[in-house]
Amino acid sequence: xxxxxxxxxxxxxxxxxxxxxxxxxxxxxxxxxxxxxxxxxxxxxxxxxxxxxxxxxxxxxxxxxxxxxxxxxxxxxxxxxxxxxxxxxxxxxxxxxxxxxxxxxxxxxxxxxxxxxxxxxxxxxxxxxxxxxxxxxxxxxxxxxxxxxxxxxxxxxxxxxxxxxxxxxxxxxxxxxxxxxxxxxxxxxxxxxxxxxxxxxxxxxxxxxxxxxxxxxxxxxxxxxxxxxxxxxxxxxxxxxxxxxxxxxxxxxxxxxxxxxxxxxxxxxxxxxxxxxxxxxxxxxxxxxxxxxxxxxxxxxxxxxxxxx
Numbered sequence: 001x002x003x004x005x006x007x008x009x010x011x012x013x014x015x016x017x018x019x020x021x022x023x024x025x026x027x028x029x030x031x032x033x034x035x036x037x038x039x040x041x042x043x044x045x046x047x048x049x050x051x052x053x054x055x056x057x058x059x060x061x062x063x064x065x066x067x068x069x070x071x072x073x074x075x076x077x078x079x080x081x082x083x084x085x086x087x088x089x090x091x092x093x094x095x096x097x098x099x100x101x102x103x104x105x106x107x108x109x110x111x112x113x114x115x116x117x118x119x120x121x122x123x124x125x126x127x128x129x130x131x132x133x134x135x136x137x138x139x140x141x142x143x144x145x146x147x148x149x150x151x152x153x154x155x156x157x158x159x160x161x162x163x164x165x166x167x168x169x170x171x172x173x174x175x176x177x178x179x180x181x182x183x184x185x186x187x188x189x190x191x192x193x194x195x196x197x198x199x200x201x202x203x204x205x206x207x208x209x210x211x212x213x214x215x216x217x218x219x220x221x222x223x224x225x226x227x228x229x230x231x232x233x234x235x236x237x238x239x240x241x242x243x244x245x246x247x248x249x250x251x252x253x254x255x256x257x258x259x260x261x262x263x264x265x266x267x268x269x270x271x272x273x274x275x276x277x278x279x280x281x282x283x284x285x286x287x288x289x290x291x292x293x294x295x296x297x298x299x300x301x302x303x304x305x306x307x308x309x
Contacts, residue, residue: 023120027129028136035099035137044095045099045141049148051091055083056152065160077170080176082266084149085255089185090271092141093192097213098273100134100196127302131197138189146182177263184255191287192217192249194294201298220248221272228275246284247290249274254283 022030035041059065059080069076104127107113116126195216200209223246230239243249253273255266258280278286 006149012185022119023236024125024129024132026134026205027121030299031103031130031133032136034103038099038102040102041095041099044098048088048091048095048141048145051085052084052145052148055087055155056078060159064156065156069157069161070122073169074171074174074287077174078263078266080153081149081181082094082151082166082255084145085181085185085266086271088142088145088149089251092145092185093188093217094191094214095141096134096138096192097196098210099137100130100193101200101209101213103134103174104197105198105203105209108204108220109206123302127197127201128300131193134193134197135190138193142182142186142189145185177266178205179260180260181255181263181266184258186252187254187284187287191251191291191294193252194291194298195247196250198294198297199261217248217251220246221252224249224272224275237276243275245286246274246285248272249288250278250283254280254287257283 060270113126117123121129137238192213196209199216200206203209203212224243227239228241231237249269249272252271256264257278259266
């Protein structure tokens with residue numbers, strides 16, 4: 001046996017090892033493991049569940065709940081699902097912003113981004129792997145949130161009304177409207193994820209990503225007030241019209257504008273709307289434009305900028 005034959009079993013696996021690159025599925029699986037092992041993720045999820053429980057606790061305490069349900073069950077159902085989705089959209093969106101900003105920003109702040117890239121992962125491939133993982137979390141959050149809301153409503157009806165026929169007696173239009181309502185929650189979740197990804201990539205910092213992502217929507221809601229003041233002071237409608245192009249206010253009003261008039265009660269917990277009337281199509285268009293800007297910013301900066309951390 002020659003030395004040449006002895007070297008073959010060693011050289012071939014060594015070359016194959018350096019040529020191997022992680023698969024996209026493997027990247028997504030790894031990012032999901034990171035999300036699942038962050039204790040803040042589970043604490044925030046419990047906080048979202050607790051906040052969604054508050055309206056049902058109020059209804060359970062009030063003595064007028066049974067009378068309201070009996071007198072107009074349709075209005076009560078729409079108001080209830082409107083409160084549920086509003087809370088899920090706001091606080092579930094905040095959870096997704098934190099998860100996304102942490103998932104992207106911690107790689108830069110901790111310096112682990114260079115380790116990942118040295119193993120053959122492309123920068124854009126890694127970004128899309130993280131976004132895919134967070135998208136799966138957003139889908140799970142919306143499904144579990146809807147299931148939890150149905151459970152709470154079942155308990156409420158059993159406790160206050162003494163029956164569980166709210167599921168079977170609800171008209172078909174109610175379930176159709178509820179499905180559309182939860183689709184608007186998914187749209188809001190998607191915008192929140194892309195926002196957090198963009199600011200985390202811009203700042204290349206966990207602290208910057210978390211701070212900018214969390215304050216973005218409250219800042220837009222306050223901006224509507226200042227734009228109204230500017231309109232009154234200047235007498236120009238330009239400032240009021242400008243509020244119609246802000247992302248947060250359009251997401252706030254999207255559900256009421258997309259749904260028909262029979263579902264007007266879903267807007268019971270709506271936050272600051274634009275200072276000018278907008279249509280459902282307008283809210284979807286503005287959200288799509290902002291989401292495209294966020295995605296393009298995250299992808300282009302990730303692709304163009306070298307990693308030197």
